[in-house]
Amino acid sequence: MPKNDNAIVCPSCGANNASVTASGRCIACGARMDSLRPAQSSDFERQRRYQQEGFSILWCLIALVLQSVLTAALIGGLPMLVQQLDFEGSNGMIVAIPVWFLGGTLLGMISPGKTFLEPVVASLLVAIPTVFYLLQSQTVRTMPLFMYVIMALIGVLFTLIGAYLGERIQLGPPPKAAD
Secondary structure: OOOOOOOEEOOOOOOEEOOOOOOOEOOOOOOEOOOHHHHHHHHHHHHOOOOOOOOOHHHHHHHHHHHHHHHHHHHHHHHHHOOOOOOOOHHHHHHHHHHHHHHHHHHHHHOOOOOOHHHHHHHHHHHHHHHHHHHHHOOOOOOOHHHHHHHHHHHHHHHHHHHHHHHHHHHOOOOOOOO
């Protein structure tokens, strides 16, 4: 039997079919010939649903401005307005972590597409001056530098979690798997 270049191999039984029949089924076993193609593409789409495809400088700058304003307002500005609040030293870092989490969540909700890295990079850039500001302003509640760095990295991690949560909220529930 001559080899046909248009021959299609059945995904179920491996039989060679000269061409797809009108019914779209294998002539040997009767299985659908295109049954695996849609399942593969839907599985692929489901796996890539939460994957970031690129890095946006614009959204990184927006995240940097938002995280900077939120951090400066709560760590530096709020204690100036309310004298009973004192966010020096470790208390400042304890306040900064949820601020960065909320900033990541907000950015994940409002940014188009999938943006996880932009808020994380922005929080990392905001964490550096925040650590030095809190280190310089500590008087009673003192902490060593490495503890500030560890807490800042925890805050950056919480930013990633917040950005992922914001993206999940923005995308809505995942589509149902096809049977």
